[in-house]
Amino acid sequence: MLILTLKLLLAHILGDFVFQTSNMIQMKRITKNGSRLKALLCHIIIHFLLLSLLLFDLKYWGGVLVILISHLVIDWLKIKWETKGNSITLFFIDQALHLLVMAAVVYYYTPFKIPYQAINNEKTLLLAISLITVTFVISVLIKVLIPKWKPVEQHKSTMKNAGLYIGMLERLFIFGFILMNYWEGIGFLLAAKSVFRFGDLSRAEDRNLTEYILIGTLLSFGLATVTAVGYNHLLEMI
Numbered sequence: 141m142l143i144l145t146l147k148l149l150l151a152h153i154l155g156d157f158v159f160q161t162s163n164m165i166q167m168k169r170i171t172k173n174g175s176r177l178k179a180l181l182c183h184i185i186i187h188f189l190l191l192s193l194l195l196f197d198l199k200y201w202g203g204v205l206v207i208l209i210s211h212l213v214i215d216w217l218k219i220k221w222e223t224k225g226n227s228i229t230l231f232f233i234d235q236a237l238h239l240l241v242m243a244a245v246v247y248y249y250t251p252f253k254i255p256y257q258a259i260n261n262e263k264t265l266l267l268a269i270s271l272i273t274v275t276f277v278i279s280v281l282i283k284v285l286i287p288k289w290k291p292v293e294q295h296k297s298t299m300k301n302a303g304l305y306i307g308m309l310e311r312l313f314i315f316g317f318i319l320m321n322y323w324e325g326i327g328f329l330l331a332a333k334s335v336f337r338f339g340d341l342s343r344a345e346d347r348n349l350t351e352y353i354l355i356g357t358l359l360s361f362g363l364a365t366v367t368a369v370g371y372n373h374l375l376e377m378i
Contacts, residue, residue, distance in 0.1 A: 148242045156235075164179050180219075203249060274368070279307060282307070282356060310364075
């Protein structure tokens with residue numbers, strides 16, 4: 141099962157991310173002169189060659205056919221429904237559907253059981269709660285705790301919710317560093333953020349923006365650290 145899964149994944153990664161050029165992606169979006177169909181067919185042929193090379197066994201021809209046809213249909217629908225507003229969502233849906241098809245093909249040739257007991261246990265639930273806490277819960281807490289220090293004229297980001305996602309990522313890094321017992325990484329992360337924020341702080345006309353950023357940063361780092369340490373402590377108790 142594992143070798144078949146790895147081969148299908150390798151073929152998919154090579155076909156979708158290595159051998160699919162920017163020119164092919166642009167051609168898929170062109171509706172004139174059959175450019176879209178040509179680009180799609182070229183993309184499918186690349187996947188066919190990769191699957192044939194990696195599997196190299198006629199007993200898998202049915203699974204290969206299913207993967208190729210489903211890939212063509214999924215990509216066609218993605219291109220047809222894609223807009224600037226939903227391109228990221230459709231990308232993840234597209235990849236998830238391809239993976240589901242590959243999982244179905246693997247199951248057909250080598251039936252496997254999903255280890256629900258390995259997933260549905262205390263350690264997994266604790267990890268899920270901790271990850272949700274360091275991303276979404278702490279974001280809400282910071283929004284509740286620091287608005288009274290928010291400067292009247294704060295510089296707004298040109299990217300929607302950029303600060304929210306930056307905070308989530310930095311807390312995930314902190315969580316990971318503590319789990320790996322790599323506390324030095326937190327200092328490096330704090331130093332890197334300070335360097336990037338130096339321009340904003342140096343251009344601030346008063347101390348309000350500086351204090352607001354420091355409070356938000358310290359709260360974010362502190363709450364992420366507490367969550368990670370608490371996770372490690374509870375994990376030892378399970």
